[in-house]
Amino acid sequence: GIPAFDNVNEAFNSASIDVAVLAVGLDYRQDLLPELLAAKPRVILCEKPLALTAAESNEIASSCADAGIELIVNYPRRFSSQTQRAKQLIDNGEIGALRSGHVWYGKGVANSGSHLLNLLIHLFGPDWKIDQVERVDFDYLDGDFDASFRMTNGDGSIRFTPLDVK
Numbered sequence: 001g002i003p004a005f006d007n008v009n010e011a012f013n014s015a016s017i018d019v020a021v022l023a024v025g026l027d028y029r030q031d032l033l034p035e036l037l038a039a040k041p042r043v044i045l046c047e048k049p050l051a052l053t054a055a056e057s058n059e060i061a062s063s064c065a066d067a068g069i070e071l072i073v074n075y076p077r078r079f080s081s082q083t084q085r086a087k088q089l090i091d092n093g094e095i096g097a098l099r100s101g102h103v104w105y106g107k108g109v110a111n112s113g114s115h116l117l118n119l120l121i122h123l124f125g126p127d128w129k130i131d132q133v134e135r136v137d138f139d140y141l142d143g144d145f146d147a148s149f150r151m152t153n154g155d156g157s158i159r160f161t162p163l164d165v166k
Contacts, residue, residue: 008032012039022046037063043070048118049110075118087123097155098124106163108144113160120151120158128153137162 005011008020020041024032026049036044044064050073051057064071077083089095105113120128134148146162 008035008039012041017041019043019045026052033060033063037067037069040067041069043072045072045074047074049114052110075115077115077119078122083119083122090123098153098158099156101156101158103158103160104163105160108139108162109147109160110144113147113162116160124153131157 003014005014011017017039018041020036020039020043022029022032022036022044024047029046029051046060050060061071078087086095103113103116105116109117128151130149131152132150136145136147138145146164148159148161150157150159
């Protein structure tokens with residue numbers, strides 16, 4: 001059978017592990033991350049969202065970089081053949097700048113909306129800013145939130161709307 005371990009230290013002391021998958025809720029991530037960093041895997045694959053704030057995300061990324069550990073956040077959509085083709089067309093100038101768009105998402109910004117944000121940045125660059133927030137609803141049961149907001153990058157804008165808004 002496949003071995004199971006009670007904690008991170010036991011796992012790393014019992015086996016040669018190159019890749020650690022951090023697939024626990026945000027409430028437990030801060031407790032496990034220092035143990036993983038001390039164990040020194042070559043790669044940490046972290047389920048999204050990495051954190052709920054940019055400051056926390058930057059702290060995690062810096063901690064991994066300082067330890068010489070590659071950090072990968074699980075956003076598989078950017079690796080699909082369709083996304084890679086769209087990126088190629090955009091980068092080659094065959095598709096122009098995004099002028100406007102509207103995205104509807106469900107299950108919260110952190111759980112589902114973050115995939116769309118990640119694709120937006122991957123395809124059209126990192127210079128997006130939230131310039132208008134219409135509403136934010138925090139769900140205390142799952143720790144996520146819904147928001148209606150608009151992002152701009154100088155060329156155009158895209159609106160994000162949760163599915164429950166009519």
